[in-house]
Amino acid sequence: MPLGVGVIGAGVVGGGVVELLLANRTIAHGKTGVDVRLAHVADLNTTALEAFDMTEVAVSNDARTLINDTSVQIVCELIGGIEPARTFILEALNAGKPVVTANKKLLAMHGEELCEAAVTNGVELRYEASTGGCIPIIKAIRESLAANRIEQAYGILNGTCNYILTRMTFEGSDFDSVLADAQANGFAETPPDLDINGDDTAHKCQVLASLAFSSKIALDDIHVEGITKITAQDVAYAREMGYLIKLLAIMRDDGDTIEARVHPTLVPEEHLLAAVRYEFNGVFVKSDFADATLHYGRGAGRKPTASAVVADVFDIARRAGAKAEPPFVYDRTRPLRPMGDLSMRYYLRLTTRDKPGVLGKVCTILGAHGVSIASCIQKEKHDADAAHVILMSWEANESAVQAAVQEIDALPFITEPTHLLRVL
Amino acid sequence: MPLGVGVIGAGVVGGGVVELLLANRTIAHGKTGVDVRLAHVADLNTTALEAFDMTEVAVSNDARTLINDTSVQIVCELIGGIEPARTFILEALNAGKPVVTANKKLLAMHGEELCEAAVTNGVELRYEASTGGCIPIIKAIRESLAANRIEQAYGILNGTCNYILTRMTFEGSDFDSVLADAQANGFAETPPDLDINGDDTAHKCQVLASLAFSSKIALDDIHVEGITKITAQDVAYAREMGYLIKLLAIMRDDGDTIEARVHPTLVPEEHLLAAVRYEFNGVFVKSDFADATLHYGRGAGRKPTASAVVADVFDIARRAGAKAEPPFVYDRTRPLRPMGDLSMRYYLRLTTRDKPGVLGKVCTILGAHGVSIASCIQKEKHDADAAHVILMSWEANESAVQAAVQEIDALPFITEPTHLLRVL
Numbered sequence: 001m002p003l004g005v006g007v008i009g010a011g012v013v014g015g016g017v018v019e020l021l022l023a024n025r026t027i028a029h030g031k032t033g034v035d036v037r038l039a040h041v042a043d044l045n046t047t048a049l050e051a052f053d054m055t056e057v058a059v060s061n062d063a064r065t066l067i068n069d070t071s072v073q074i075v076c077e078l079i080g081g082i083e084p085a086r087t088f089i090l091e092a093l094n095a096g097k098p099v100v101t102a103n104k105k106l107l108a109m110h111g112e113e114l115c116e117a118a119v120t121n122g123v124e125l126r127y128e129a130s131t132g133g134c135i136p137i138i139k140a141i142r143e144s145l146a147a148n149r150i151e152q153a154y155g156i157l158n159g160t161c162n163y164i165l166t167r168m169t170f171e172g173s174d175f176d177s178v179l180a181d182a183q184a185n186g187f188a189e190t191p192p193d194l195d196i197n198g199d200d201t202a203h204k205c206q207v208l209a210s211l212a213f214s215s216k217i218a219l220d221d222i223h224v225e226g227i228t229k230i231t232a233q234d235v236a237y238a239r240e241m242g243y244l245i246k247l248l249a250i251m252r253d254d255g256d257t258i259e260a261r262v263h264p265t266l267v268p269e270e271h272l273l274a275a276v277r278y279e280f281n282g283v284f285v286k287s288d289f290a291d292a293t294l295h296y297g298r299g300a301g302r303k304p305t306a307s308a309v310v311a312d313v314f315d316i317a318r319r320a321g322a323k324a325e326p327p328f329v330y331d332r333t334r335p336l337r338p339m340g341d342l343s344m345r346y347y348l349r350l351t352t353r354d355k356p357g358v359l360g361k362v363c364t365i366l367g368a369h370g371v372s373i374a375s376c377i378q379k380e381k382h383d384a385d386a387a388h389v390i391l392m393s394w395e396a397n398e399s400a401v402q403a404a405v406q407e408i409d410a411l412p413f414i415t416e417p418t419h420l421l422r423v424l
Numbered sequence: 425m426p427l428g429v430g431v432i433g434a435g436v437v438g439g440g441v442v443e444l445l446l447a448n449r450t451i452a453h454g455k456t457g458v459d460v461r462l463a464h465v466a467d468l469n470t471t472a473l474e475a476f477d478m479t480e481v482a483v484s485n486d487a488r489t490l491i492n493d494t495s496v497q498i499v500c501e502l503i504g505g506i507e508p509a510r511t512f513i514l515e516a517l518n519a520g521k522p523v524v525t526a527n528k529k530l531l532a533m534h535g536e537e538l539c540e541a542a543v544t545n546g547v548e549l550r551y552e553a554s555t556g557g558c559i560p561i562i563k564a565i566r567e568s569l570a571a572n573r574i575e576q577a578y579g580i581l582n583g584t585c586n587y588i589l590t591r592m593t594f595e596g597s598d599f600d601s602v603l604a605d606a607q608a609n610g611f612a613e614t615p616p617d618l619d620i621n622g623d624d625t626a627h628k629c630q631v632l633a634s635l636a637f638s639s640k641i642a643l644d645d646i647h648v649e650g651i652t653k654i655t656a657q658d659v660a661y662a663r664e665m666g667y668l669i670k671l672l673a674i675m676r677d678d679g680d681t682i683e684a685r686v687h688p689t690l691v692p693e694e695h696l697l698a699a700v701r702y703e704f705n706g707v708f709v710k711s712d713f714a715d716a717t718l719h720y721g722r723g724a725g726r727k728p729t730a731s732a733v734v735a736d737v738f739d740i741a742r743r744a745g746a747k748a749e750p751p752f753v754y755d756r757t758r759p760l761r762p763m764g765d766l767s768m769r770y771y772l773r774l775t776t777r778d779k780p781g782v783l784g785k786v787c788t789i790l791g792a793h794g795v796s797i798a799s800c801i802q803k804e805k806h807d808a809d810a811a812h813v814i815l816m817s818w819e820a821n822e823s824a825v826q827a828a829v830q831e832i833d834a835l836p837f838i839t840e841p842t843h844l845l846r847v848l
Contacts, residue, residue, distance in 0.1 A: 020571055020713050028571040030755045031638055134714035136568035144560035147444055147452040147734040214455055275699045289444050290558035290721060290731040296696065297717035307714040310571040322746040331454045
């Protein structure tokens with residue numbers, strides 16, 4: 001008796017799931033021993049389904065009809081956003097039906113509530129597609145590294161940002177022109193804010209950190225910076241020093257506290273993450289026994305996301321008879337370290353009128369805050385009156401660097417706010 | 425009631441599993457909800473266990489005692505080799521106990537027999553650690569890509585070879601000196617044959633290809649070449665043309681036939697696999713919905729391998745109550761394409777007395793066999809009397825290239841057999 005799957009949402013991802021379940025049912029049945037059948041698709045607009053042979057599939061405009069359909073044993077929520085997605089998931093879980101979702105925003109904001117509903121009802125809630133698209137990063141952390149203490153994870157989790165930064169790096173183009181081109185070519189949403197301001201990456205960071213560290217993490221406590229302030233010059237200066245600029249989510253666990261932040265980061269060009277280009281995503285995980293692993297693939301897109309959703313469906317089907325696993329375990333909740341307490345290396349781009357003694361004054365201020373300079377590049381004037389000075393610090397404290405930059409920016413010969421970037 | 429694990433073999437990997445089960449039992453219990461207890465360790469030599477607190481663990485010198493121990497619910501076979509490993513695994517399966525193994529050679533040679541025993545007894549046989557160490561490549565193929573048609577997989581599956589080739593690449597050293605140094609530093613076995621002749625990679629290739637393509641594959645049908653003939657000059661010439669030399673296992677499925685081969689391969693330097701360095705492994709998988717994914721990590725070593733073994737143990741424990749899954753499904757067995765039928769690009773290093781007209785004659789022979797030349801480098805004499813000519817072909821048929829090389833090597837001015845390498 002095949003297991004029936006219901007798909008709420010017939011958009012890009014939902015359509016991909018429909019296509020995959022119809023196209024590869026036989027091969028997947030052979031490989032897994034489990035026969036999974038597309039039973040029902042619900043959306044307000046189902047015109048996208050006209051491309052498929054839906055003769056054996058129920059189609060409706062009402063998610064509740066789908067949830068209550070007795071031929072549906074597993075529900076996929078693929079409409080995204082907070083409501084009505086949250087209500088639909090809770091209703092399915094409360095009806096005793098396992099749920100698969102790709103909804104990172106909902107998990108990041110209401111993960112605890114959804115987790116509680118899944119546990120209370122003794123059914124599974126799976127979300128591989130929420131983070132890293134088809135990359136099996138959730139499964140790797142949950143299952144492959146189950147017996148490991150995960151020390152850190154960091155990576156590229158937004159394909160739009162990585163696409164823009166990759167083109168800026170290899171073409172020398174500026175942010176606005178690449179973004180416009182990316183939108184024209186379907187590599188960036190319109191409006192692009194959720195991607196380029198770092199929020200989408202922060203949602204995924206919240207999901208990964210909660211899972212990896214078995215800890216409740218408040219989305220608002222994650223430090224988030226996007227890529228909108230990155231200039232073609234920053235990209236070029238970073239390359240000159242042997243780095244590429246990537247938007248990273250960085251998560252660390254020192255045992256007592258957790259670190260979770262999202263910001264543009266200088267990555268050494270020989271690092272594997274530097275080779276993660278264009279719309280691809282990649283996540284590094286470091287754990288006590290497995291050491292470093294990298295997980296790479298397409299972080300978005302119709303077919304790759306569908307692949308992850310359907311993998312979760314098969315995981316649930318393959319586990320029939322076993323005890324349901326909670327989507328998250330929060331048994332080691334610890335506080336997030338404030339950004340100001342962290343230490344790392346910094347890239348500072350100063351814009352200054354080209355006066356003698358500039359570098360001396362700047363370095364004196366940095367020194368007074370305990371920030372030492374590892375290297376320095378003074379560039380020729382970038383316009384008639386101002387020059388760029390690029391400083392790379394040794395490891396320094398975030399608060400100290402921020403205080404120093406505030407003092408530096410008050411100097412009379414500094415003509416623009418100093419641009420601060422962090423180094424991996 | 426905790427689940428008891430028995431470990432046969434207290435060597436490098438077995439010792440790592442003991443250490444991991446003792447060190448991270450609590451954290452793993454918290455993360456998975458499953459309490460797994462080290463119950464019994466058996467080996468002829470158990471002195472390595474003196475480093476651990478074994479007060480609550482049975483220790484014996486007899487694997488059969490362990491298999492029959494009623495406190496053991498899951499058996500790990502970590503002694504390697506064919507016998508007695510094969511017998512122990514069969515006995516455990518026949519006793520109705522699931523087995524976890526890291527034994528690629530045994531799987532490659534007797535996988536069908538072990539699979540049959542697992543299926544007959546309705547228990548699981550898991551083998552994540554057999555291929556790629558802690559990299560969850562078996563799980564990715566089996567579970568994350570369950571609904572995908574896997575089109576190809578290729579990668580670096582032997583850390584010793586990759587370590588040697590990486591050092592040859594970055595130090596310009598020759599094979600013998602790097603191998604000796606690698607042995608002295610514990611990065612290569614003594615004798616190193618199984619690694620450097622490609623057999624270990626072929627075992628893993630057999631395992632991955634069987635799983636990925638749901639097909640029976642005879643180990644002997646896999647074309648295998650090792651890295652012993654790679655010279656420092658080959659490495660340098662390849663770099664000059666923008667390639668790194670890596671030992672790859674390459675598997676493809678065109679629907680009707682399967683391709684499985686192991687040989688040194690020129691990888692473009694911008695390819696992610698070129699960034700997989702030293703003892704690390706990396707596997708690319710391409711499938712119809714997920715597209716390209718890369719799986720990277722430590723392919724060997726005490727702790728990473730232990731991580732993979734224990735992940736399998738937890739997978740079995742977490743699946744308690746669910747129907748046992750077969751280790752392999754052979755429902756689409758298809759023939760392997762003979763090596764001679766394949767087409768790809770080739771690197772040819774000719775050693776020739778420096779006479780006028782050499783290149784003309786060589787290219788005439790290649791042309792007669794349908795092999796076109798994409799680029800050519802003629803190097804200065806590498807000794808008093810001979811020069812190297814490096815040719816890079818366009819895509820050509822393997823048999824045709826082999827026939828052409830045979831003719832070329834019979835030319836009077838060719839002083840050494842031509843060295844042929846394949847390009848990714």
